[in-house]
Amino acid sequence: MSEGFAKKVANTQVWKAIFRHGPPNNARNRAAVVAGNVFLHLHPIKLKKSGVQLGYTWCMGGLTFFIFLSLTVTGVLLMFYYRPTAEYAFTDIIGLREHVPLGIMRELHRWGAHLMVITVWIHMFRVFMTGSYKPPREFNWGVGVILLILTMLLSFTGYLLPWDQLAIWAITVGSNMAKATPFLGNGGPGAALAKIGDFVMVSDKNDVRFQLLGGRFVGEAALLRFYILHCVFIPLVVAVLIAVHFWRVRKDGGISAPL
Amino acid sequence: MIKAAINVLATPVYSFSIFIALFYLALKRIDIVGTKKFGLGLLIFTLVVFGWMVADPIFFSIISLPDNIPIIILNALVFWSTWYALYKGHQNDLRIEAGEPPIEGTPENREKVWAWPNLVYTELFCGIICTVFLIVWAIFFKAPLEEPANPTWAPNPAKAPWYFLGLQEMLVYFDPWMAGVVLPGIIVVGLIAIPFLDINPKGNGYYTFKERKFAISSFLFGWLALWVYLIQVGTFLRGPNWTFYGPFEFWDFHKVVAENNINLSEIVWIKFFNRALPKNIFVREMFGLVATFGYLFGLIPLITKKWGKSYLERMGSIRYYIMLFLVLSMMSLPIKMYLRWFFNLKYILAMPEFELNL
Numbered sequence: 001m002s003e004g005f006a007k008k009v010a011n012t013q014v015w016k017a018i019f020r021h022g023p024p025n026n027a028r029n030r031a032a033v034v035a036g037n038v039f040l041h042l043h044p045i046k047l048k049k050s051g052v053q054l055g056y057t058w059c060m061g062g063l064t065f066f067i068f069l070s071l072t073v074t075g076v077l078l079m080f081y082y083r084p085t086a087e088y089a090f091t092d093i094i095g096l097r098e099h100v101p102l103g104i105m106r107e108l109h110r111w112g113a114h115l116m117v118i119t120v121w122i123h124m125f126r127v128f129m130t131g132s133y134k135p136p137r138e139f140n141w142g143v144g145v146i147l148l149i150l151t152m153l154l155s156f157t158g159y160l161l162p163w164d165q166l167a168i169w170a171i172t173v174g175s176n177m178a179k180a181t182p183f184l185g186n187g188g189p190g191a192a193l194a195k196i197g198d199f200v201m202v203s204d205k206n207d208v209r210f211q212l213l214g215g216r217f218v219g220e221a222a223l224l225r226f227y228i229l230h231c232v233f234i235p236l237v238v239a240v241l242i243a244v245h246f247w248r249v250r251k252d253g254g255i256s257a258p259l
Numbered sequence: 260m261i262k263a264a265i266n267v268l269a270t271p272v273y274s275f276s277i278f279i280a281l282f283y284l285a286l287k288r289i290d291i292v293g294t295k296k297f298g299l300g301l302l303i304f305t306l307v308v309f310g311w312m313v314a315d316p317i318f319f320s321i322i323s324l325p326d327n328i329p330i331i332i333l334n335a336l337v338f339w340s341t342w343y344a345l346y347k348g349h350q351n352d353l354r355i356e357a358g359e360p361p362i363e364g365t366p367e368n369r370e371k372v373w374a375w376p377n378l379v380y381t382e383l384f385c386g387i388i389c390t391v392f393l394i395v396w397a398i399f400f401k402a403p404l405e406e407p408a409n410p411t412w413a414p415n416p417a418k419a420p421w422y423f424l425g426l427q428e429m430l431v432y433f434d435p436w437m438a439g440v441v442l443p444g445i446i447v448v449g450l451i452a453i454p455f456l457d458i459n460p461k462g463n464g465y466y467t468f469k470e471r472k473f474a475i476s477s478f479l480f481g482w483l484a485l486w487v488y489l490i491q492v493g494t495f496l497r498g499p500n501w502t503f504y505g506p507f508e509f510w511d512f513h514k515v516v517a518e519n520n521i522n523l524s525e526i527v528w529i530k531f532f533n534r535a536l537p538k539n540i541f542v543r544e545m546f547g548l549v550a551t552f553g554y555l556f557g558l559i560p561l562i563t564k565k566w567g568k569s570y571l572e573r574m575g576s577i578r579y580y581i582m583l584f585l586v587l588s589m590m591s592l593p594i595k596m597y598l599r600w601f602f603n604l605k606y607i608l609a610m611p612e613f614e615l616n617l
Contacts, residue, residue, distance in 0.1 A: 111393055122337075
């Protein structure tokens with residue numbers, strides 16, 4: 001009976017309007033389901049058996065992308081409840097914790113962020129150990145390195161948003177490094193040389209740390225900057241680079257295998 | 260008694276040296292490490308030791324901080340992935356020695372399969388496992404939230420997020436401009452440069468060790484000893500004032516540590532020549548300048564003569580010198596670490612006048 005029901009559903013005009021081919025149990029439909037679906041068409045239609053084995057890829061790249069998607073979803077949900085101001089940020093987080101029954105959205109977002117950093121590192125390790133950066137995949141390895149840095153920056157900018165002691169002091173420690181940038185940071189080597197008479201060109205009011213924080217310490221301006229970087233700017237760049245990364249995986253011959 | 264011994268062995272000078280020794284042995288005897296028996300033994304040993312350590316209340320209080328749990332997961336994955344990659348590499352090396360293709364290159368594995376269902380189902384399966392894992396994690400561990408932000412009161416120790424703690428730990432040995440800007444920059448540039456420096460055509464698309472000994476050893480050294488190891492020290496073994504505390508040692512705020520680090524110029528001028536530091540900073544720092552430039556440039560002909568000739572011929576001079584620069588930059592960290600531990604050396608080159616300390 002259930003099979004008959006499934007067949008009936010698959011014969012309705014609605015089903016056929018969404019899925020333009022039959023069930024993927026023959027060669028033609030298996031090709032059609034991958035090529036005809038905007039999400040699945042990231043995949044090749046056919047690929048070498050070594051490339052689908054978990055023992056080879058560990059699925060770490062795929063999981064990184066999956067976690068990125070779930071962070072986008074949970075992040076958007078969190079944005080409904082969160083205001084990036086010194087007045088409200090902390091209390092909004094308290095609200096998320098105290099007022100939402102069974103709420104684990106912030107937990108999912110935070111642990112997911114940590115997990116993404118880990119999976120992206122292990123992904124890079126796997127790619128190195130299989131020599132997959134070798135020609136013709138040199139460029140894509142470089143894109144991957146940039147994506148790895150951006151993943152850590154995404155996590156880092158998000159770290160400030162709860163606006164608690166853990167947050168501002170971790171960001172203070174981290175952003176103090178920018179002060180030491182050679183020539184561009186107020187406390188870095190060479191900065192003192194950039195002087196015209198008495199006029200100091202690189203001061204704590206205009207060096208890279210100031211640009212990053214929008215002030216001389218981690219304050220409200222830094223909170224807003226990190227919020228925009230975390231929710232809009234870096235995710236957009238990451239999304240573009242992920243597209244390039246996946247495109248090049250396909251164009252460079254798919255998942256690596258012995259030549 | 261054992262715990263006291265471990266507290267001592269965990270000090271960076273011992274634990275790092277032990278780590279390096281084990282690392283060397285593991286790569287030397289890949290024929291033992293790359294077997295299932297060894298992997299299983301290592302797993303059981305690690306679990307037993309970890310279980311025993313977790314039973315200690317002080318160690319448990321550090322390790323159970325919500326933001327430290329990711330590091331436990333990282334460690335488990337690093338442990339497993341390192342062994343597994345070496346295991347697969349060793350298996351393939353045996354196959355190649357016997358004249359067979361690597362396992363990824365057998366006719367059966369070169370065959371093409373449909374993405375649906377083979378790949379799509381695998382991805383779905385991994386996605387579901389990951390989701391379940393995250394949800395369970397999220398239910399059992401609340402995201403940390405401390406007191407509201409207070410710019411006038413700094414916690415001690417103030418730590419960066421865990422993935423930057425390797426860099427923060429580097430601050431013990433280098434000034435921020437090196438540990439926070441120059442070395443991370445070199446890491447990024449160096450990583451991107453890897454495919455253009457490593458022109459060994461072998462080992463492309465399969466696990467191996469023997470065919471890529473130098474590439475794999477140096478990458479593993481940077482990844483395990485200089486990145487993952489330093490994260491462990493920075494997270495678990497650094498307490499108030501960034502003082503070292505053993506894994507079973509109470510974080511006593513009053514622990515006194517002798518701060519007797521001195522600069523190279525002071526060692527030479529005051530201790531050795533027994534006279535005051537010269538006024539002119541370039542005269543004062545001339546030994547540091549010689550050491551720094553000697554390390555960056557003077558070593559190159561020596562290394563080339565002893566080890567590098569065949570690399571130089573194969574890679575060409577541009578690739579070779581860039582690689583040497585990257586390796587020297589990487590090795591500057593362990594070298595500085597040992598100089599600190601053995602000679603209490605603070606700066607090789609100390610020019611606070613220009614904020615330039617090395």
